[in-house]
Amino acid sequence: MGEGVIAILEFGLFVFLATAGISVVVSLVAHVYSMVLEHTADVSGLRQRLARYARIASGLSERVEARKSTAAGAATVLFSTQRQEAQLKKKVRELEASPHRFVRILGHELLPNRPFEFLVMNSSVSHQVKRGERHAFFDSSWARPVPVHVWATNMEEARAEFERAFPRTLGFKITHAQSLPTDVALTDPATMTLEAAP
Structure with a gap:
């Protein structure tokens, strides 16, 4: 048990x-x-x-x-x-x-337009060149009169076109203006004889 x-x-x-x-x-x-x-x-x-x-x-x-x-x-x-x-x-x-002259041209070389020449300089550029400096916007060639040919029907229109492209407010001023014979304007501008404009 x-x-x-x-x-x-x-x-x-x-x-x-x-x-x-x-x-x-x-x-x-x-x-x-x-x-x-x-x-x-x-x-x-x-x-x-x-x-x-x-x-x-x-x-x-x-x-x-x-x-x-x-x-x-x-x-x-x-x-x-x-x-x-x-x-x-x-x-x-x-x-x-x-x-040789570097000529700037304005307007259209088409009849009835005639060529007019302006000898132009920029007083601001001229002053800076005399100080031995360079202008911020324009090259030094503007320090002395340079030719600008404007094609227009008359001197007044040519002057207005010129002042529109080269305003006085930027220092541009015309030192001489004259009408050009068409054959001279289309050849060598350096051979042209300058005459006072009326």
Whole structure:
């Protein structure tokens, strides 16, 4: 009788311990599995973030290359413009130093218009040249009388057209005015003999 009770107790204890052990093992396995799942999820998220960062880096690289191309194009345009400006300034200096006259022409060279010549200077430019300075807007050739040919029907109309293009408010003033023969105006102005206008 006593041995039967002890056997039952031993069996019950064994079952209890076995059940507890199985529960511990199952819990441990579940914990390990959950950690594995979390680790896997973290790796997947990290991969997604890395892929996103790679796309961002690629986009930034493309923008940098585009900016480089734009900057290179702008530099080329700037260099070309500066070269053209230097060439134009050189041409103006050559014309200023040339023994031939540089003639500015206004109006339409069509009948019934006739050519009129005005010798013009700019007092503001003249003052600055005397001080050894350059005018901000006009070249130094205006410091002395230069010819301006105006095509108009009469002297009054020619003078009005001239003053519209070269206003007195900017310092331009006429030192001499005359009517020109048409054949002289269309050839070399340096061969013309100046005569006082009426």
